[in-house]
Amino acid sequence: MSLASLKSVTSSLAKLAIDERFYISTPIFYVNAAPHIGHAYTSVLTDVMARYQKIKGKKVLYATGTDEHGLKIQQAATANNEDPKKYCDGISDQFKEAIQICECDYDDYIRTTEERHEKVVQKIWTILEEKGHIYKGSYEGWYCVSDEDFLTETQTKEVPGPDGKPIRVSADSGRPVELFREENYKFRLSAFQKDLLKWLENESVVKPVQFRGDVIAWLTKEELPDLSISRPIDRLKWGIPVPSDPSHNIYVWLDALFNYLTVAGYPDEPYVWPPNIQVIGKDILKFHAIYWPAFLIAAGFEPPKQLLVHCHWTVEGQKMSKSIGNVVNVVEAAERVSPTALRYFLLRQGVPGSDNDFSMMQLINVANSDLADNLGNLLQRCTGPAINVDQIAPSIFEADFHALGQEGTDLFNSLVQLPDKVSKRFDDFEFYMGLQSIMLTLKCANIVMQSKKPWELKKQNKMDDVYLILGACVETLRVVGIMMQPIVPSLSSKLLDRLNVDASQRTWNHAIFTEQVEKRPLGADQTILFKRIAEAQPTAAATNKPNVAANGPKKEKQEKGPSKKEKKEKK
């Protein structure tokens, strides 16, 4: 084979490998404040989807990072008396730490101040310019620095300011706007209305469905105005220069959005494109569903396959804000209740299509009830040496479930239906619904335990009956443990280790009831799966300050037969 044809085969193989990649991204975070639970939510949702795809066998590229240019960051650095780059380094590290604490297993962490990214943005500018999509114009209108957003008159409104005098704010975000009059380069956004509507014809392109409706309404209500995509350098110092005119810096949203192309590996060939899923909050829908696909189409790239949009977290019913003092810091919250509990709560309680409310007390209640009681207690009962004297995962057959009476049959039915139900929900980004089904199946297993009372059978030395019950419940735990890997990775891994499920047997295909012909020894780690979190005091929940009670020594719930709650349920 000639060298040329060898090269071509190698590059086609590389392209094939790249095409197989499932590319998912978070938005990149502004580095003007410390990470809060809203940021954690975006990250955790993305991480769950990435992990879910991985255990379904996909090769995943999961990207995240920080958005570091623009007036907002320039002003934050000045207010902090710091050089902008140094300032960005500090907060970007905080985001990285917070994301890692939340067990988000990203593949690439991009910072828009990196050289690889600046090169891509300038290259894209040149492409857009060469294709005739950029012209020099002027802008006279409103600008919201907090959102880095150009707004028309109708997109703003007047509200009473802190001193009672009226101020103008963005009608959408409620943040103050300023009047700008300046010369800048413009992008012919107006030319892409039809292309955008075409892209939106595919119903799954923006999910949940109500957000697709919003975008279509914006596009059809009135003509799209062209978009300013540069700022004079004397106004915006902290940005990427326009390659053909260094007296201008590139508009931060054009810069930020192309981070997704940088992490894809562009301009090296082959690169991973288009993104399969881009997770975003509802506040940045316009940028991702209008500007972003328009820029891409204009530059000759395919727009993303799907935007997954989520709503916002409020705290105790109020928008999180520094002035109210109710911002829940990710690292503090995770340290207080454990990353597992924080992740679990965000996913179990967070409904992407509507706003969600965060309360420390509710978090503790949900985590204790689902992870400590429903899941942890069941594991303890199945594996505690007082009952499971041989320390085994017993053999189990379908007939064994039915031999346990109606409760056993109910558990069996619930267990065999579970994989389909959960896959459908996870595919649709409805993790909270998937978790609800999982918890219901666990409840069925707890009812079997409760009604059959293996601890009493053990006293009567009826060990075959004991292992029949344990077998059904351990099999349930195995299936559930595999399904919960994307949700609570370290807890699931501890659970599956205890059940001695081989690492090769933890893919999504293994999350299905399977007759276990041979018993197997349990794993060695007998420690509690999830330690109950001490009850939060209502006052602490309201202020969200770490409190001694919740941080103090936690009582481990000992396994001694039925809990009070379960007794009540039984009645």
Ligand code: MSP
């Ligand atoms: N830098 C832009 C994104 C550029 S992407 C090319 C940005 N950054 S952000 O830090 O303000 O927000 C990042 C993500 O956090 C967004 O998806 C946003 O919706 C999300 N959240 C910010 N506050 C939130 C809540 N209170 N609740 C849930 N998510 C929220 O926008």
